[in-house]
Amino acid sequence: MTYLAKPKLHHPQLPANALGFTRRDYEGAVSTLCAGCGHDSISAAIIQACFELALPPHRIAKLSGIGCSSKTPTYFLGASHGFNSVHGRMPSVLTGANLANRDLLYFGVSGDGDSASIGLGQFAHSIRRGVNMVYIVENNGVYGLTKGQFSATADKGSKSKRGAVNADASIDMVAMALQLGASFVARSFSGDKEQLVPLIKAAITHNGAAFIDCISPCVAFNNHPGSTKSFDYVRAHNEAVNRLDFITGREEITAAYAPGTVETVVQHDGSVLRLRKLHADYDPHNKIAAMTYLQERDAAGEVVTGLLYVDAEPEDLHHHLHTVEKPLNTLEERELIPGAAALEKFNAALR
Amino acid sequence: MPKPITSVNDFVVKFANVNGSGSASANTMFAKSILRMGVPVASRNIFPSNIQGLPTWYEVRISEAGHIGRRGGVDLMVAMNPQTWDKDIAEIEPGGYLFYDSTKPLPKSKFRDDISVVGMPLTEICNAEYTDPRQRQLFKNIIYIGALSALLDMDVAAIERLIGEQFKGKDKLIQPNVHALHLGRDYALKNLKCPLGITVRTATAVGNRIFIDGNSAAALGAVYGGATVAAWYPITPSSSLAEAFQRHCGRYRIDPDTKKARYAIIQAEDELASIGIVIGAGWNGARAFTSTSGPGISLMQEFLGLAYFAEIPAVLFDVQRGGPSTGMPTRTQQSDLISCAYASHGDTKHVLLFPEDPRECFEMGAQAFDLADRLQTPIFVMLDLDIGMNEWLCEPLAWDDSRKMDRGKVMNFADLEAGKDFGRYLDVDGDGVPYRTYPGTHPTRGAYFTRGTTKDRYAKYTEEGPAYVDNMKRLLKKFETAKKLVPAPVRRNAKQATRYGAIYFGSTTPAMREALEELEEHNIHLNTLRVRGFPFADEVLRFIAEHDKVFVVEQNRDAQLRALLINEGNIDPARLISVLHYDGTPITARFIISDIAHRLPSVAITPLRKAVP
Numbered sequence: 012m013t014y015l016a017k018p019k020l021h022h023p024q025l026p027a028n029a030l031g032f033t034r035r036d037y038e039g040a041v042s043t044l045c046a047g048c049g050h051d052s053i054s055a056a057i058i059q060a061c062f063e064l065a066l067p068p069h070r071i072a073k074l075s076g077i078g079c080s081s082k083t084p085t086y087f088l089g090a091s092h093g094f095n096s097v098h099g100r101m102p103s104v105l106t107g108a109n110l111a112n113r114d115l116l117y118f119g120v121s122g123d124g125d126s127a128s129i130g131l132g133q134f135a136h137s138i139r140r141g142v143n144m145v146y147i148v149e150n151n152g153v154y155g156l157t158k159g160q161f162s163a164t165a166d167k168g169s170k171s172k173r174g175a176v177n178a179d180a181s182i183d184m185v186a187m188a189l190q191l192g193a194s195f196v197a198r199s200f201s202g203d204k205e206q207l208v209p210l211i212k213a214a215i216t217h218n219g220a221a222f223i224d225c226i227s228p229c230v231a232f233n234n235h236p237g238s239t240k241s242f243d244y245v246r247a248h249n250e251a252v253n254r255l256d257f258i259t260g261r262e263e264i265t266a267a268y269a270p271g272t273v274e275t276v277v278q279h280d281g282s283v284l285r286l287r288k289l290h291a292d293y294d295p296h297n298k299i300a301a302m303t304y305l306q307e308r309d310a311a312g313e314v315v316t317g318l319l320y321v322d323a324e325p326e327d328l329h330h331h332l333h334t335v336e337k338p339l340n341t342l343e344e345r346e347l348i349p350g351a352a353a354l355e356k357f358n359a360a361l362r
Numbered sequence: 363m364p365k366p367i368t369s370v371n372d373f374v375v376k377f378a379n380v381n382g383s384g385s386a387s388a389n390t391m392f393a394k395s396i397l398r399m400g401v402p403v404a405s406r407n408i409f410p411s412n413i414q415g416l417p418t419w420y421e422v423r424i425s426e427a428g429h430i431g432r433r434g435g436v437d438l439m440v441a442m443n444p445q446t447w448d449k450d451i452a453e454i455e456p457g458g459y460l461f462y463d464s465t466k467p468l469p470k471s472k473f474r475d476d477i478s479v480v481g482m483p484l485t486e487i488c489n490a491e492y493t494d495p496r497q498r499q500l501f502k503n504i505i506y507i508g509a510l511s512a513l514l515d516m517d518v519a520a521i522e523r524l525i526g527e528q529f530k531g532k533d534k535l536i537q538p539n540v541h542a543l544h545l546g547r548d549y550a551l552k553n554l555k556c557p558l559g560i561t562v563r564t565a566t567a568v569g570n571r572i573f574i575d576g577n578s579a580a581a582l583g584a585v586y587g588g589a590t591v592a593a594w595y596p597i598t599p600s601s602s603l604a605e606a607f608q609r610h611c612g613r614y615r616i617d618p619d620t621k622k623a624r625y626a627i628i629q630a631e632d633e634l635a636s637i638g639i640v641i642g643a644g645w646n647g648a649r650a651f652t653s654t655s656g657p658g659i660s661l662m663q664e665f666l667g668l669a670y671f672a673e674i675p676a677v678l679f680d681v682q683r684g685g686p687s688t689g690m691p692t693r694t695q696q697s698d699l700i701s702c703a704y705a706s707h708g709d710t711k712h713v714l715l716f717p718e719d720p721r722e723c724f725e726m727g728a729q730a731f732d733l734a735d736r737l738q739t740p741i742f743v744m745l746d747l748d749i750g751m752n753e754w755l756c757e758p759l760a761w762d763d764s765r766k767m768d769r770g771k772v773m774n775f776a777d778l779e780a781g782k783d784f785g786r787y788l789d790v791d792g793d794g795v796p797y798r799t800y801p802g803t804h805p806t807r808g809a810y811f812t813r814g815t816t817k818d819r820y821a822k823y824t825e826e827g828p829a830y831v832d833n834m835k836r837l838l839k840k841f842e843t844a845k846k847l848v849p850a851p852v853r854r855n856a857k858q859a860t861r862y863g864a865i866y867f868g869s870t871t872p873a874m875r876e877a878l879e880e881l882e883e884h885n886i887h888l889n890t891l892r893v894r895g896f897p898f899a900d901e902v903l904r905f906i907a908e909h910d911k912v913f914v915v916e917q918n919r920d921a922q923l924r925a926l927l928i929n930e931g932n933i934d935p936a937r938l939i940s941v942l943h944y945d946g947t948p949i950t951a952r953f954i955i956s957d958i959a960h961r962l963p964s965v966a967i968t969p970l971r972k973a974v975p
Contacts, residue, residue, distance in 0.1 A: 069805045092801035093811035097664050103635040107642025110591045110626040115802050136631040335622040339590040340647035346624055347588045349614040351761045358758040361572035
């Protein structure tokens with residue numbers, strides 16, 4: 012479809028957000044992924060989330076590695092800054108970018124090959140450092156761009172399109188993110204926009220390492236019977252532990268809920284996460300219990316989705332490094348260079 | 363027995379110690395006290411890949427004439443390590459001296475009859491004075507320094523002052539150290555024949571020079587160069603560069619009001635992440651660097667290609683060593699030239715700088731950040747273990763307060779607002795260097811998508827062949843521009859006209875300078891050129907064209923600089939003669955003299971001394 016230029020014109024009465032932007036202003040180029048690809052739904056959810064939050068597009072940086080998922084930043088937020096880096100290394104590039112300018116919003120877009128295989132180390136270390144970012148893994152359990160090899164998140168016993176059975180244990184990115192200290196961990200499904208959009212909005216406003224594992228079926232190579240990452244399989248086994256409503260400070264909470272079924276989390280910026288509990292005993296603040304629950308449900312063959320863990324008072328890498336508030340890329344000579352007199356003193360101590 | 367060596371202010375002392383025995387600080391004090399007497403020294407650590415137990419050596423060359431390259435050969439061996447005894451004894455020049463711990467008697471066969479042997483019962487003296495085992499160990503080192511001060515007729519007050527400075531703030535350690543010093547000195551004065559034939563005499567040959575290691579100087583260069591982001595992975599011999607940056611930043615980069623850091627340092631999980639962080643920060647407008655060594659450069663290859671094609675400023679300090687694996691890595695080499703110059707897949711070429719000493723490590727360390735921004739590409743500062751980890755006597759570091767950071771071609775908000783045409787890969791000025799924007803500059807203009815290749819002049823995705831070729835040709839033009847921006851070569855003409863030239867670079871400088879003096883004494887005349895940057899300035903090629911034969915002196919096996927000269931300058935290989943030293947020890951003047959002399963058979967040079975590597 013790339014030969015078709017996307018028309019810039021839009022309906023004059025398209026709703027605009029607080030910045031005067033319409034949803035169209037957050038779109039990117041026409042996708043070159045396969046028709047029906049789950050990744051395109053995730054791109055649409057990112058566009059929706061950024062539009063609803065009225066984010067200035069030029070203050071967003073979207074970074075990716077290599078693969079189908081890593082191509083998607085071209086297809087959303089066309090007015091933002093993009094960096095298509097090398098395979099599996101998006102996390103380090105994002106970390107450096109974040110160190111240079113703490114004032115931008117960073118999207119790390121990756122896939123299961125990019126983050127669970129070649130980039131497993133970088134995924135792990137960026138999470139454990141608490142880089143302030145939204146890290147989305149568009150997880151389809153397969154290498155799409157190289158035509159159908161298993162990825163490291165393919166479940167043991169699942170079948171490839173050619174009929175091969177995967178004998179290797181799978182890597183559970185959510186379990187790893189929890190263990191590594193991510194302060195926001197969610198799992199969602201590209202086919203469930205109602206769930207995904209609020210999760211992305213919450214991740215954006217979270218001031219720390221926010222990780223979203225988004226199951227995103229590959230229609231070309233992993234959407235057949237025997238796959239555990241197909242649309243049918245995920246719909247049949249999806250067990251959402253909660254439903255999230257993201258509320259900015261200005262909005263009034265009007266709906267009434269039965270006591271004990273709703274929990275509100277007030278974030279640092281004043282925004283409110285309202286969790287409608289679907290499993291009464293699931294507590295997204297208790298990391299240990301969450302890990303146990305996830306392991307149990309995973310063993311039972313369920314795909315647990317929702318906001319799985321959130322720390323309402325997260326710390327990020329800049330906090331750990333005690334860096335100045337002013338972005339490092341704006342510091343000037345007088346703030347950086349000690350000068351000739353200091354150098355003479357330095358010399359004197361070496362004689 | 364040959365006549366004992368006699369020399370004032372021109373000899374080599376080597377300490378053979380056991381790693382982890384606390385000898386390093388005592389030995390450094392010895393070297394510094396000679397500097398304080400106004401006599402130049404060159405000191406070198408020769409150390410194992412080990413924390414405790416393996417042999418380690420510290421070599422001090424005393425040279426009033428100012429020769430600070432490694433000389434080769436040893437005039438006085440301070441043999442404190444039984445493990446390496448035989449090898450250490452063998453290394454002493456005929457007529458030289460051996461100082462050793464005579465507490466335990468050794469058979470006569472363990473000695474040589476062509477050297478002077480000075481035994482002192484160090485262990486016995488220590489055991490009589492101290493009961494604590496750690497004190498016995500540490501003070502033994504100070505005691506032998508005391509004895510050497512008597513044997514070499516040194517100024518003991520200079521050593522006392524150094525002890526005072528070293529333990530400033532821990533004042534109660536001063537007196538016991540001074541006591542140990544005199545314990546050794548007094549024993550020597552009373553029981554040994556003092557002084558030996560070799561002595562140190564107060565001079566005024568040091569001037570205002572400083573004694574500093576290249577890693578610390580390069581790290582300070584990064585501070586003065588405005589670096590704010592550093593990412594590194596521990597690897598000998600570069601780790602002390604990142605650690606020095608941390609130390610310097612703690613001193614110079616703390617906001618006085620908020621006490622917050624104007625820098626960010628990440629000890630990454632590996633070298634891939636290190637360079638990734640640097641590239642991310644450089645893309646986003648911060649000055650960023652990594653420090654590493656050869657194996658790290660190998661791991662960074664893919665990213666270096668990305669930085670080259672995506673045109674992202676980055677600075678790499680490569681402290682070169684022998685490789686791979688463990689062992690040789692604690693020895694010096696200049697063996698990463700080719701892996702840096704052509705790092706990565708696809709067609710790539712990179713800019714390299716070659717500092718000759720710690721002062722240039724500082725200068726080029728700062729300059730590298732201007733070059734990285736100006737050329738929007740990775741810049742490699744090529745140190746080696748010899749410069750990086752040893753303290754060198756060099757001119758004091760200097761800075762001009764009027765100097766500003768050159769941030770290169772960056773379109774700011776006003777430029778974009780005024781409607782200037784922005785094409786990320788558009789050659790506006792004809793020098794191959796395009797304009798960039800920092801992310802987040804303007805609400806509607808200046809954003810673009812960064813990729814390796816597959817893009818047009820306006821950063822739009824395209825897989826068209828002509829667009830690729832167009833971009834690659836522009837990158838070549840940019841490399842041409844770099845020739846004029848890298849530090850110019852330094853030429854030295856021989857005292858008389860000659861058809862022979864020599865090219866060298868980096869830590870070879872002091873040995874080369876000394877070799878040239880001696881060659882001149884033997885009527886061998888060479889014009890020389892010290893290369894300071896890659897790509898080679900036109901002057902380098904002109905220099906080669908002017909001479910019939912040019913020696914290329916380097917510290918690697920494969921003649922890597924020569925290969926670059928041949929490849930980039932289209933030089934006839936027959937005209938470039940390699941002088942190669944690569945056993946892991948720093949190159950010596952004796953080696954250079956011997957190697958060059960042997961290749962010039964028509965010249966009579968028989969009295970030349972033997973080459974000791």
